[in-house]
Amino acid sequence: MTVAQDLAAVRERVAAARHLAVLTGAGVSAESGVPTFRDAQTGLWARFRPEELATEAAFRAHPQRVWDWYAFRRERVAEAQPNAGHLALAGFARRHPDRLTLITQNVDGLHQRAGSTGVLALHGQLFENAWLDAPQPCCDLERERVGSPSACAGCGNLRRPAVVWFGEALPLKTLAAAQQAARACDVLLVVGTSGQVYPAAGLAQTAQDAGAHVVVVNTAPTALDAVADVVLRGSAALILPELLSFK
Ligand code: APR
Secondary structure, three states, rough: HHHHHHHHHHHHHHHOOOOOEEEOOHHHHHHHHHOOOOOOOOOHHHHHHHHHHHOOHHHEEEEEHHHHHHHHHHHHHHHHOOOHHHHHHHHHHHOOOOOOOEOOOOOOOOOHHHHHOOOOEOEEEEEEEOOOOOOOOOOOOOOOEEEOOHHHHHHHHEEEEOOOOOOOOOOOHHHHHHHHHHOOOEEEEOOOOOOOOOOOOHHHHHHHOOOOEEEEEEEEOOOOOOOOOOOEOHHHHHHHHHHOOOO
């Protein structure tokens, strides 16, 4: 089939779906100007791979370097605006309450800024902080502390970004809700992810095993193309509005 025929067929599936699940990755924010993970790191950070910065060990060894990298990313994302892909997902959910579960690997908050609610943020939130050595803040996390990254004047804990670092467990309730949505959906859209990081990438097989129609939307081949029933090769900002625009 041609791309247009594939698109029309997927659109019909989405229109008929009782429940739609969507898993997004960094590609859905690419057209908002937020670099994807596996694009080359830019500028000052070109000499590091994300895997060398987004880890607890890296933060303990070089707290200032890791904190500055997240500050740099926060600045980049704060300047970005949600794009047509983010807005199409939020608009669909608004017009069709309780028919869409949005699961994201992204920490940039652009889905939420586009108006999506109840987003299952598997890898945390870039603009939120946590304590390095305490599951719960021992005191007022956001009250300024000494130094940067700041340390708690009471217990000495370092403030860290509330994102899931490589090697850390995902938030269990969020992951369980995402797996439940993958099992229960009629259609799973996998959008803008290379499908290399588990357990997030495993949601495609979970949905496939439960009988869902799995559709990959991506500008380049991904590790999940083989799991998909259909691959729509193209940009999320162009394809999502096509798939989700019906009233
Ligand atoms: N539309 C659709 N897909 C796009 C677009 C676009 N406009 N631009 C880029 N892509 C695709 C790329 O081809 C790539 O396959 O988006 C994918 C992004 O893949 P990654 O950079 O690997 O990002 P992601 O899959 O989200 O990474 C998953 O890995 O580094 C960890 O925790 C981090 O959440 C991240 C996880």
